[in-house]
C-alpha cells in the first residue's frame with residue numbers, strides 16, 4: 001500500500017481506466033465468441049504449445065504441422081509444453097480455446113521474485129555437470145533438491161568424460177552413490193562419435209530440459225543433439241545476453257532420434273528457488289521415509305534427541321556427506 005493517499009480525482013481516473021480496460025476485454029471476448037460461433041473456425045482439435053511470443057503462440061497439431069495462434073481473451077497464461085484445444089482458421093492460423101490440465105510446471109522467479117511458469121508437461125530434468133569445471137561440494141544436491149521440488153524427475157548427466165582419469169576418479173565414486181539412491185546417471189562427451197549414445201537413449205520418448213552450471217557443456221550437447229537448430233539456438237542466447245525480453249521464452253524441439261527437448265537460456269540457468277525447510281528435507285529422497293518419525297513432531301533435525309535423521313546418519317543408512325549437504329542448503333536459505 002502506498003503511504004500517500006490518492007486524491008479523489010486520481011482515484012476516479014484509475015477506476016475509469018480500469019473500467020475501460022475491462023470493457024475492451026469484454027468486447028474482444030464477444031467478438032471472438034461471435035466469429036467462433038459463425039463457423040469461421042474449424043472444429044476443436046488437440047495441439048501442443050511449442051513456442052510463445054506474448055499474445056501469439058506456435059501450436060503443433062496432431063499431424064505435426066505448425067500454426068500461429070492467438071489465445072482467447074479469457075484464457076489463463078499458457079507456456080511452452082502446454083497441451084491445448086484450438087480451432088483452425090481458413091488461412092492456417094488459429095485460436096486457442098482451452099488449456100488441458102498440466103502434469104507439472106517448471107517455474108522460475110521473475111525480477112520481482114514472483115514465481116512464473118516457463119514450461120509445462122516435462123518428463124525429466126537433466127542436471128548436467130562436468131569433469132571440468134568440477135562441481136563444488138554440494139552443487140549436485142542443490143540442483144537435485146530444486147528439481148525434486150518441481151515434481152519433475154531429475155537425472156544426472158556427467159559431461160566431458162573424455163577428461164576423466166582411467167579409474168573414474170572421485171567423480172566416479174560420487175556417481176555410484178547417486179545411482180544407489182535411485183537416480184539415473186548418464187555419462188557423455190561431445191568429443192567422440194559414440195559419446196552421446198547413452199544420452200540419446202535417455203532422451204527417447206520423453207520431454208526433457210537441461211539445467212546446470214555455466215561451462216559444463218549444455219550448449220555443446222544441445223548443438224550436437226539438434227544439429228539443424230543449432231543456429232537458431234545460438235541466435236537465442238546472443239539475444240538474451242542483450243537482455244531482450246522475448247528470448248526468455250522457451251521453445252520445444254523434436255529430437256531427430258525421438259523425444260523432445262524444451263530449451264531456453266532462462267531454463268538452463270534454473271537454480272534453487274525459494275524453498276522452505278520442509279521442501280529441502282523432502283528434496284533428499286532417502287530422508288522421505290524417515291521424516292515424521294522423529295520423537296518431536298516439530299524436530300528440525302539439529303541435535304534433538306530421538307531424531308530419525310540423525311539416528312540414520314549414525315547407523316550409516318544416510319550418508320554423512322548428504323546430511324552435511326542438507327544442513328548447508330538450509331543455512332544458505334535462512335535469512336539472517
Ligand code: GDP
Pocket residue numbers: 159160161162163188189190191212213214215216217218219220221
Ligand atoms: P554451457 O555454458 O553449459 O552451455 O557450456 P558450453 O557448451 O558453452 O561448453 C563450455 C566449454 O566446454 C566449451 O569450450 C566446450 O567446447 C567445452 N566442452 C563441451 N563439451 C565437452 C566435452 O565433452 N569434452 C570436452 N573436453 N570439452 C567440452
Ligand code: ZN
Pocket residue numbers: 294299300301302304306307308309310
Ligand atoms: Zn529430526
